[in-house]
Amino acid sequence: MAHDINLQQRELPKDAHSTVTLAGLFERQARDRLANTALVSGDVTLSYDEVNRRANRLAGLLADLGAGPEKLVALALPRSVDMIIAMLAVTKAGAAFLPIDPGYPADRIEYMIRDAGPALLCTTKAAVLPEGPQRVLLDHTDVTIALRGRSDANPAGAPVAPAGLAYVIYTSGSTGKPKGVAVTHAGLAGLAAANSERMAVDADSRVLQFSSPSFDAIVFELLATFAAGAALVIPPAGTLAGDVLAQVVTEQRVTHAVLPPVAAGSVAAEAVPGLRSLLVAGEVCSGDLVARWAPGRRMINAYGPTEVTVCATMSEPLSGSAAPPIGQAIPGAAIYVVDRALRPLPPGAPGELYVSGDLLARGYLQRPALTAERFVANPFAADGSRMYRTGDLVSWQPDRSLVFHGRVDDQVKLRGFRIELGEVESVLAGHPSVGQVVAVVREDQIVAYVIPAGDAKPAPAELREHAGRFLLEHMVPTAYVTLDAFPLLPNGKLDRRALPAPEVTSSANGIAPRTPAEQALSAIFIEILPVSEVDTASNFFELGGNSLLAITVIQKAREAGLAITPREMIQNPTIEALAAVARSISQ
Incomplete structure (x- = not known):
């Protein structure tokens, strides 16, 4: 590690592979630990050998249909075994994957497909998607038959170049349209090395697949799992928080998890004693959360935007009750804290965080001007390299770790x-x-x-x-x-x-809840919102509800035998409308 006062840089460990791909990591485990459990989903358990063979068959089909280097394959699949196998297959075919949550609004999906221009779209028959590229329906009989006749041996293509495109993740855009971040394979080696060093995952570990496939945290989860030959636990569809999250962790014997602080905060630490390692990321972690979770387990605080291959810094194992730092540079990363004139700042002085190194993304799809604005020339290096301007305010601590202070623009983490x-x-x-x-x-x-x-x-x-x-x-x-x-x-x-605070008002029609579903939802509204009575026209958001409380409604509705999705909560916020779309489930 370099210890210049204005720079923090970490090289890859000597025993680390300079080029890492998801498929390469997986194939190594399929060779050395072929019988180890790779994926767990409900009653389904698949070994590394079984998953590898399935992914190889799909990779061959995708390659024949046009998948290859610098080509995008869209994956409109929910959190599932099929999604993981498809991601591996795309990488094995030499292409890059574009994950799309099929539950996204239709307009957003249409924009992402039109903007990215994928060569293929892997999905299922049930997905309702706009017109676009050629579809590969993974649950269609024709595809199932075609896969059976294919070779299940590892593809024998040319080695993947570090600068080759690995995946594209769409993030929120300040211009009103989401922007696609094009990430290469170059930064995966450093991320895999950091995972191994900080999370202490081994072949007996069971890692929770918490992230939506459309967010880059899933890459972190996959690298942590496959680099160690561990098992990835894929929970059922739905919101993971509170009692539902605790139940999944306990029943599936999860030992390692990567969670946003809000999800970790929704669970009592003592309710999941088998969780040995917790990495929090995605938003500010409080000292109170550290005090609750750090005792008796390994807890790490991590930081990194999508533009730097998921993660740029990680803390040492946390303890105490103080607000934690975001840590130090991971292998392959170089960190700079500078003022507006790009002058390096000493410890204690807040400045903007810039990141350079192999982990930098290629840039934004179809956005050369924005790429040039955020990925700038590195004045601290003579090799023509770039830095990414994060827009985050940080400062050095005496121990060379970083403290997060906020944003310099209108981007927020919620x-x-x-x-x-x-x-x-x-x-x-x-x-x-x-x-x-x-x-x-x-x-x-x-x-x-x-x-x-x-x-x-x-x-x-x-x-x-x-x-x-x-x-x-x-x-x-x-x-x-x-x-x-x-x-x-x-x-x-x-x-x-x-700007004035919003007033808590609500529509009312004076009609008392009539059906069992309306009565159950009414009781839930009264329990979690600051109201003593409601009627069928009562609006969850007008009564003071927000997206975090909506998760509580969804959990309690499930306990009452009603299934509701987050989008249904937003589109049907009254008791009457929500009861009409709620589906009955077994108790």
Whole structure:
């Protein structure tokens, strides 16, 4: 490690492979530990050998259909065994994968496919997707028959180049459209080495597959698992938090997990004594969370945007109750803390964090100007390398670890999700009744302040429905405030501190809950919201609900025998509407 006051850089361990791919890691384990359990999903258990053979057959089919180097294959699949095998198969074929959550809004899926231009789309018959590239329906009889006749041997193609495209992940974009981050194989070696060093995963470990496939944390989970020859535990579809998360960890004997702090905070640490190692990432970790979780287990705090191959820094094992640092550079990363003139700053002085090294992404798909803005020339190196401007404020501590202080722009992290408030504002501004809009985060929820385009004030339910057509669930504002004008500072800029708090109001029709589903939901609303009575027109968000409380509603509804998805909560926020879409499940 370099210890220059202005630089922190870590080289790869001498025994680390300079080029790592997901497929390469997996094939190594399939050779050395072929009988070890690789994937666990409910009652299904597959060995490394079985998964490898399945992925090889699919890789051959994809290659024959046009998958190859620098080609994208979209994977519109839920969290599942099929998704993991498909990701391995795409990498084995030499192509790059583009994960798409089939539960995303149709407009967003259509945009991602049109913007990325994948050569193929792997999905299932049940998925409702817009027109696009050639589809490979993994559960179709024709595909099943075609796979049976294929070789299950490892592909014999040319070695993958470190600079080759590995995957594309779409993140929130400040211009109103999500942007695709193109990540190469070059940074995977450092990430795999960091996982091995900090998480202490071994061949007997069972790693939770918590992340949505559409977020890059899944790459972290797969590397941690496959580098050690461990088992990846894939939970059933649905929201993982609270009692549901604790139950999965306990029943599936999970030993290692990567969780956002909000998910970890929803579980009592003593409820999962078998969880030996916890890595938290995605948002600020509090000292209270460390005090709850660190005793008796290994707890690590990690940091990194998608543009630096998931992770740039990791802390040492945490203890105590102080707010933890985000750690030091992982292998293959170089860290700089600078002022606005790119002058290095001493310990204790907050500055913007820049990252360089093999882990830097190639850039943004179809966005050369934005790529040039965020990936800049590295003035501290003479090799023509680049730095990524993170937009995060940090400072050095005396021990050379970093402390996170916040953002320098309008990007926020809410419950572990990266959100560009500009994208929220852009979508809402597309509503015909909206003249101007400002989105802010208040008390752990997104609030939209709207100035109408005319005399008519758009109803909150109308705006929420409009936002839900394109934005992901965690990006849809939970409160809407209509104003005649925005408060301004003397210099003419928006005075965000003067924006009024949203009032807690609710529609009412005086009709008492009638059906068993309405009665169950009414009891849940009264239990978790600051109200003493509700009727069938009571609106969850108007009563003060937010996306975090929505998870609690979903959990308690399941306990009452009702299945509800997060998107159904957003699109049907009244008791009557929610009861109408809720599905009955066995108790």
